[in-house]
Amino acid sequence: MARECSIANALEVIGERWTLLALREVLLGNRRFDQIVQQTGASRDILATRLRKLVEVGLLERRQYEMHPPRYEYHPTEVGQSLHTVLLTLMAWGNDHVTAGPPPTVWEHSCGHELRPQVVCAHCRQEVELGDSRAVRLGGRPVER
Amino acid sequence: MARECSIANALEVIGERWTLLALREVLLGNRRFDQIVQQTGASRDILATRLRKLVEVGLLERRQYEMHPPRYEYHPTEVGQSLHTVLLTLMAWGNDHVTAGPPPTVWEHSCGHELRPQVVCAHCRQEVELGDSRAVRLGGRPVER
DNA sequence: CGCGCAGGTTGGAAAACCAGACCCACAAGG
DNA sequence: CCTTGTGGGTCTGGTTTTCCAACCTGCGCG
Numbered sequence: 558m559a560r561e562c563s564i565a566n567a568l569e570v571i572g573e574r575w576t577l578l579a580l581r582e583v584l585l586g587n588r589r590f591d592q593i594v595q596q597t598g599a600s601r602d603i604l605a606t607r608l609r610k611l612v613e614v615g616l617l618e619r620r621q622y623e624m625h626p627p628r629y630e631y632h633p634t635e636v637g638q639s640l641h642t643v644l645l646t647l648m649a650w651g652n653d654h655v656t657a658g659p660p661p662t663v664w665e666h667s668c669g670h671e672l673r674p675q676v677v678c679a680h681c682r683q684e685v686e687l688g689d690s691r692a693v694r695l696g697g698r699p700v701e702r
Numbered sequence: 703m704a705r706e707c708s709i710a711n712a713l714e715v716i717g718e719r720w721t722l723l724a725l726r727e728v729l730l731g732n733r734r735f736d737q738i739v740q741q742t743g744a745s746r747d748i749l750a751t752r753l754r755k756l757v758e759v760g761l762l763e764r765r766q767y768e769m770h771p772p773r774y775e776y777h778p779t780e781v782g783q784s785l786h787t788v789l790l791t792l793m794a795w796g797n798d799h800v801t802a803g804p805p806p807t808v809w810e811h812s813c814g815h816e817l818r819p820q821v822v823c824a825h826c827r828q829e830v831e832l833g834d835s836r837a838v839r840l841g842g843r844p845v846e847r
Numbered sequence: 848c849g850c851g852c853a854g855g856t857t858g859g860a861a862a863a864c865c866a867g868a869c870c871c872a873c874a875a876g877g
Numbered sequence: 878c879c880t881t882g883t884g885g886g887t888c889t890g891g892t893t894t895t896c897c898a899a900c901c902t903g904c905g906c907g
Contacts, residue, residue: 559743561806563796564726564789570800572719574864581709585837590885598704600865605886626872628884633832636799641832642821644709646791651708654781655715661706663839668826672835676787679820681813682827687778687786690817692730694808719895735854745896750855771904773853849907856901863894870887877880 561696570614571640575599576607580637581644583617588630616640645674706841715759716785720744721752725782726789728762733775761785790819 616637761782809817
């Protein structure tokens, strides 16, 4: 029925409430359950469920860092790390159009400057805007014009 | 309690289920209620609620395109159009890490080539990766090191 | 008149979410 | 030995969302 689409597919994995915020914390280096609970504001049971799912789908790895008593940390896998760009893009949009006042979070790039993320066409390296893009294939089928 | 953060703020606006898919349809040019219902697969009541909220927060505009009988279309505002980059980034991530097989949706850029969206640092124009980025300010406070 | 269509609204059942209490294993302090 | 504290959760009961299907409304059409 619904359109076949990678946005929908992605949301199956990371679209539930709190999932992206949990990932944000892990990518920031907060790897422990209680830290993630605190910084996200999610309730503990929901967070436990989300983390389990993220481990299942391979975005996080649950590592035991202490045997007695058993203690665990969540580490991002490579696929988990690749979500960084999605989070940055979302953050940039939030900074520009939702958050009032200055950006609460600021990143620095290894080039030495403040990181302002920009989405560009990999070919011509121009910034992408809706008006410059055209869908040529949708749900696996060519777009007739 | 929770960390002050534009990702969280953004998700307040577009983080609910079906919201992003509804926006995807509108940005693709499907502006009518029934089309959006069909293509997203959301139930009608939820979609009505989502669209109302999107109009309220200024991402969509509800335009009457016929007086008798009254008929409406949803158009993206400028802010709504600016979400295109977020959706593209999410789509790219889904293509790479979730969707099995070839990308269901393909875009072309005005430069004439297939649009593969990339996130770069606005200053040095290098592709951004987690390892090259460092948070220097979090929740409004400097990161001590 | 009866039908169809766009754009919703309504009601009831199912699923998700929430706060807070509880649990378990162990360590440290008294 | 007994108490307290900590990390990493689970359990409970109640509230809120979401889902599905059916219904409603205004009007054009045959």
